[in-house]
Amino acid sequence: MAFLQQNLKAHSLLHALTLLAFYQLSRWLYRSMVVCPPFIGIPGPKPASWFSGNLGQLFNAKGLPFHQHLSDFYGGMVKVYGFFGDEQLYISDPLAIQAILGKEQECFDETAVFLEANKIIFGSGLVSTTGELHKRQRKLAAPMFSTAQLAKIAPTFYDIAEKLVDVLQREVNEQLSLTSSANAEEKNDGKGGERAVLDMSEWSCRVSLEAAGRAILGYSFDPLDSPVSNPYTTAIKELIPTLFSLALVRQFAPFFSKLGPAWFRRKLVEWTPNRKVQKVKATSDLMHESAKAILEERRAQLLDEADLGSEDGGRAKDLISMLCEYKRMRGAAPEERMDDDELTGQMTVLIFGAQDTTSSVMSRVFSLLATHPDVQLNVLEEIRNAYALMRQHDADGTDCAGGRERLDQETLMGLPWLDAVMKETLRLYPPVPFVRRTCTKEASIPYTRTIPDNSNTPFTSLASVRIPKGTTLFLSIAGCNRIRSLWGDDAGEWKPERWLESTQPYSKDVKIPGAHSGMLSFLGGGRSCIGYRFAMLEMKIILATVLSSLVFSPTEDRIVWNLAQITSPSVCRAVEREGRVLVEETKALPLFAAFDDALG
Numbered sequence: 001m002a003f004l005q006q007n008l009k010a011h012s013l014l015h016a017l018t019l020l021a022f023y024q025l026s027r028w029l030y031r032s033m034v035v036c037p038p039f040i041g042i043p044g045p046k047p048a049s050w051f052s053g054n055l056g057q058l059f060n061a062k063g064l065p066f067h068q069h070l071s072d073f074y075g076g077m078v079k080v081y082g083f084f085g086d087e088q089l090y091i092s093d094p095l096a097i098q099a100i101l102g103k104e105q106e107c108f109d110e111t112a113v114f115l116e117a118n119k120i121i122f123g124s125g126l127v128s129t130t131g132e133l134h135k136r137q138r139k140l141a142a143p144m145f146s147t148a149q150l151a152k153i154a155p156t157f158y159d160i161a162e163k164l165v166d167v168l169q170r171e172v173n174e175q176l177s178l179t180s181s182a183n184a185e186e187k188n189d190g191k192g193g194e195r196a197v198l199d200m201s202e203w204s205c206r207v208s209l210e211a212a213g214r215a216i217l218g219y220s221f222d223p224l225d226s227p228v229s230n231p232y233t234t235a236i237k238e239l240i241p242t243l244f245s246l247a248l249v250r251q252f253a254p255f256f257s258k259l260g261p262a263w264f265r266r267k268l269v270e271w272t273p274n275r276k277v278q279k280v281k282a283t284s285d286l287m288h289e290s291a292k293a294i295l296e297e298r299r300a301q302l303l304d305e306a307d308l309g310s311e312d313g314g315r316a317k318d319l320i321s322m323l324c325e326y327k328r329m330r331g332a333a334p335e336e337r338m339d340d341d342e343l344t345g346q347m348t349v350l351i352f353g354a355q356d357t358t359s360s361v362m363s364r365v366f367s368l369l370a371t372h373p374d375v376q377l378n379v380l381e382e383i384r385n386a387y388a389l390m391r392q393h394d395a396d397g398t399d400c401a402g403g404r405e406r407l408d409q410e411t412l413m414g415l416p417w418l419d420a421v422m423k424e425t426l427r428l429y430p431p432v433p434f435v436r437r438t439c440t441k442e443a444s445i446p447y448t449r450t451i452p453d454n455s456n457t458p459f460t461s462l463a464s465v466r467i468p469k470g471t472t473l474f475l476s477i478a479g480c481n482r483i484r485s486l487w488g489d490d491a492g493e494w495k496p497e498r499w500l501e502s503t504q505p506y507s508k509d510v511k512i513p514g515a516h517s518g519m520l521s522f523l524g525g526g527r528s529c530i531g532y533r534f535a536m537l538e539m540k541i542i543l544a545t546v547l548s549s550l551v552f553s554p555t556e557d558r559i560v561w562n563l564a565q566i567t568s569p570s571v572c573r574a575v576e577r578e579g580r581v582l583v584e585e586t587k588a589l590p591l592f593a594a595f596d597d598a599l600g
């Protein structure tokens with residue numbers, strides 16, 4: 001019996017896979033051979049493989065230099081290849097991006113691969129819906145990110161940032177006392193320029209997950225001061241890297257989603273003999289169950305508080321409670337509410353949207369400030385001055401919690417150096433370097449064609465490209481954020497001063513529809529990042545709190561930044577194995593940390 005069942009499973013799986021291969025093959029062959037290649041004359045690299053074109057180079061942990069090379073070498077409009085010679089476009093040209101995210105946005109949407117894979121993993125959330133449903137969900141979710149709502153969660157960010165500082169200071173002190181006792185010297189109190197090594201990637205990941213969990217779900221993923229042994233936390237940390245490593249397999253998601261009823265597709269996933277696919281399935285199930293449980297808990301809590309008539313009973317303290325309230329609102333029309341599936345879908349999507357992105361930016365800021373001590377000093381002095389001014393103006397009026405001073409939101413958000421450092425880091429090192437789009441309706445897109453000549457200033461002319469329905473586009477966020485025609489000849493340099501000298505340090509000729517400060521890091525248009533204000537507030541609170549207590553400098557380690565949809569740092573170290581010296585990479589960002597008098 002077991003043998004029969006096993007055979008049946010294998011047979012069904014084989015059948016489905018054959019169908020899938022046949023369908024995809026004929027579709028790609030039709031597009032690449034029957035339909036005339038659409039992008040004749042647009043420059044680009046040769047396909048690296050007849051099967052997967054340039055996809056292996058684009059979806060590659062070591063692919064960041066290749067992405068940069070495409071814009072640097074071929075210009076803002078580049079032809080790349082997908083499966084079986086399928087021609088795709090890699091775009092960093094501001095004019096083209098302006099049209100795709102602006103005037104022509106109705107002709108472009110997320111790719112079916114992205115939407116279907118997200119639907120399977122997250123259910124019905126903002127990243128898996130399109131058209132009117134997506135617009136409705138965005139409208140319902142938007143008030144969660146209003147200035148008033150963010151003001152309510154700012155104290156939560158401060159609580160977490162202060163806890164982080166306590167933990168980091170404790171770790172620095174522990175390392176210093178170990179060193180000093182090992183040296184048989186007097187006990188070191190951590191002052192006087194002594195330094196310890198902290199992994200600021202690990203701490204950025206942990207603090208951003210905790211901030212997202214507490215502010216979005218009202219749920220603590222990681223108390224920071226003790227080791228984490230929560231399967232939900234582990235699942236969340238591992239999902240994005242696992243998904244990125246399955247990038248080629250995910251291209252089949254749209255076909256898979258059409259294979260029979262949901263129970264059959266589920267069975268197919270269960271039978272797929274691939275460890276990573278099984279890991280994604282287990283993670284998705286765990287996230288769904290956990291989100292359901294948290295939602296029930298939140299709802300019960302809100303009702304209890306309302307019954308008890310507590311002062312802010314029934315009023316949202318986290319973003320999901322706020323969405324629950326919509327549902328609770330008497331008389332709200334069905335289109336003004338989210339059902340439970342949508343709510344649990346949004347919960348996981350928001351956690352994912354928030355976690356790796358903000359931790360990537362914070363790691364990058366720590367790393368850059370460590371290698372630019374002059375800028376770090378400017379940020380530190382600015383924060384010190386803001387505290388001093390606050391004390392001077394209003395001895396009692398400071399925003400204190402447990403005796404600790406807190407800058408009010410307006411002062412914090414207005415600190416010029418901190419703001420410039422954040423913007424410049426987001427510009428030059430956007431944590432999401434590219435997104436993809438599918439053309440859903442033929443469109444003609446303008447762009448600036450670069451015609452190389454032998455001088456340093458290549459000739460440019462206005463051109464346009466007809467994009468047939470079904471074409472896949474790569475929108476290069478990093479490419480557009482670094483394009484010299486827009487940002488000037490020093491576009492490739494990290495120069496926070498550019499934001500101090502001008503509120504618009506880019507060419508006034510083209511207006512990029514970026515959601516934040518004219519850059520694409522949070523994208524733009526109808527699918528731009530809904531959480532960018534949340535992100536800026538969270539990151540500024542955490543960075544200002546940490547930077548006013550600790551000073552960072554680089555270690556000797558070689559750090560490389562890898563791509564897993566979102567960028568993250570790894571440390572390269574030489575290790576000896578069986579008499580051979582190998583370079584081993586581990587996800588980490590070791591930096592020296594010292595108490596703040598080290599900078600003088």
Ligand code: HEM
Nearest residue numbers: 126353354357358432435521522523527528529530531535
């Ligand atoms: C530095 C931090 C962040 C960066 C750089 C960033 C960047 C982006 C980008 C580039 C997109 C577009 C993705 C696409 O179209 O494929 C996006 C979408 C999104 N982001 Fe963020 N994000 C950040 C933080 C956050 C935070 C904190 C949240 C939630 C609290 C969030 C929630 C979302 C959601 C829900 C979407 C999908 C929006 C939609 O399709 O309507 N993000 N983000």
